[in-house]
Amino acid sequence: MASHKVLIAISIVSFYFSLSLAFPGFNPFWGGFPVGGVPQWSLYPEYYQFSCPQVDEIVMSVLEREIAKEPRMAASLLRLHFHDCFVQGCDASLLLDDSEKIVSEKGAVPNKNSLRGFEVIDEIKAKVEEVCPGTVSCADIVALAARDSTVLSGGPTWVLPLGRKDSITASLKFANANIPPPNSTLQHLLKLFQRQGLDEVDLVALSGSHTIGMARCVSFKQRLYNQNGDNEADATLEKSFYYTLRSVCPRSGGDNNITPLDFTSPTKFDNYYYNSIMQGKGLLNSDEVLLTGNDAKTMDLVKSYAEDEQLFFEQYAKSIVKMGNISPLTGFNGEVRKNCRSINEDI
Numbered sequence: 001m002a003s004h005k006v007l008i009a010i011s012i013v014s015f016y017f018s019l020s021l022a023f024p025g026f027n028p029f030w031g032g033f034p035v036g037g038v039p040q041w042s043l044y045p046e047y048y049q050f051s052c053p054q055v056d057e058i059v060m061s062v063l064e065r066e067i068a069k070e071p072r073m074a075a076s077l078l079r080l081h082f083h084d085c086f087v088q089g090c091d092a093s094l095l096l097d098d099s100e101k102i103v104s105e106k107g108a109v110p111n112k113n114s115l116r117g118f119e120v121i122d123e124i125k126a127k128v129e130e131v132c133p134g135t136v137s138c139a140d141i142v143a144l145a146a147r148d149s150t151v152l153s154g155g156p157t158w159v160l161p162l163g164r165k166d167s168i169t170a171s172l173k174f175a176n177a178n179i180p181p182p183n184s185t186l187q188h189l190l191k192l193f194q195r196q197g198l199d200e201v202d203l204v205a206l207s208g209s210h211t212i213g214m215a216r217c218v219s220f221k222q223r224l225y226n227q228n229g230d231n232e233a234d235a236t237l238e239k240s241f242y243y244t245l246r247s248v249c250p251r252s253g254g255d256n257n258i259t260p261l262d263f264t265s266p267t268k269f270d271n272y273y274y275n276s277i278m279q280g281k282g283l284l285n286s287d288e289v290l291l292t293g294n295d296a297k298t299m300d301l302v303k304s305y306a307e308d309e310q311l312f313f314e315q316y317a318k319s320i321v322k323m324g325n326i327s328p329l330t331g332f333n334g335e336v337r338k339n340c341r342s343i344n345e346d347i
Ligand code: HEM
Pocket: 072, 074, 075, 076, 077, 078, 079, 082, 113, 114, 115, 116, 180, 181, 182, 183, 184, 189, 203, 206, 207, 209, 210, 212, 213, 214, 215, 216, 217, 219, 261, 284, 286
């Protein structure tokens, strides 16, 4: 009887061991033991160690070239990861174009005429497909591109868990509902972050992404001309900054004129974003309210990150890994798209 039990135990262990070899990411011994009979998969940094060891190098080499050509591209790619993860989780749903089955998230209010960098993701994907066909997901490429863009802009690096699969759906509705608008109150920002399992610390640290990149006039115009429905400007705006912004962004027209989110160092990932907020020079309402939204905790965090860049970098790395873990598709869920713009069935 005892030997019978040992045999059963050995069979179970070898079954799960074979599964873990066949499906990297399925780990029966660590965080992966079946819960309620359903095998669990988890993301982990070495996911492509054997199946596509070249992926890191390919991503970095494309980015080095593209960001040298146009430094803003780093910011645009970082933002793609955020807008992907806040809608159905980090599953590359954002990259899908309109088709018979898909209503693209690219048409959502926060994305339309605003998101950039899709061609760079296509270029990376094409190069990765040449070397390791059908192996590296678009969702992981977006996450890797976000990290390497941060590094190439002078920011922190982080160990990135991998193994996300790509979705076969997109959600225009959730893209409109989940991505925070720039005129949000602090309460609304916190609510939308909490919906994704992110807290106040994550909100303040991840908003620090606005240390790089640009915004269109339409994203902050309300602050210049009609902040509270009384045809007055936002009183928290520093005066000289206010006049500079008015010259970029007239009362009527010019909605697509662009200006840096961090005036002092728009292509350098540093903590100057927080210093700007302290001086009344945060560009978006959502930046400003981190300091003036009547919340002692976010206010203290802005001050701490303004004083201590290292502290900001350390928290940023933790928070973006947390963001990258939002509801990934793993194991048998989702697919590895051949082309990031369409589901495999449509190719
Ligand atoms: C806290 C809530 C946030 C709001 C309300 C917000 C809103 C915005 C808006 C309105 C723009 C300018 C878009 C345009 O005018 O075309 C922008 C740009 C940007 N956002 Fe955010 N964002 C938020 C959080 C984040 C997070 C969490 C990240 C990254 C993890 C991020 C990364 C960026 C980057 C890098 C840019 C510049 C993009 C470029 O130059 O192409 N943002 N954001």
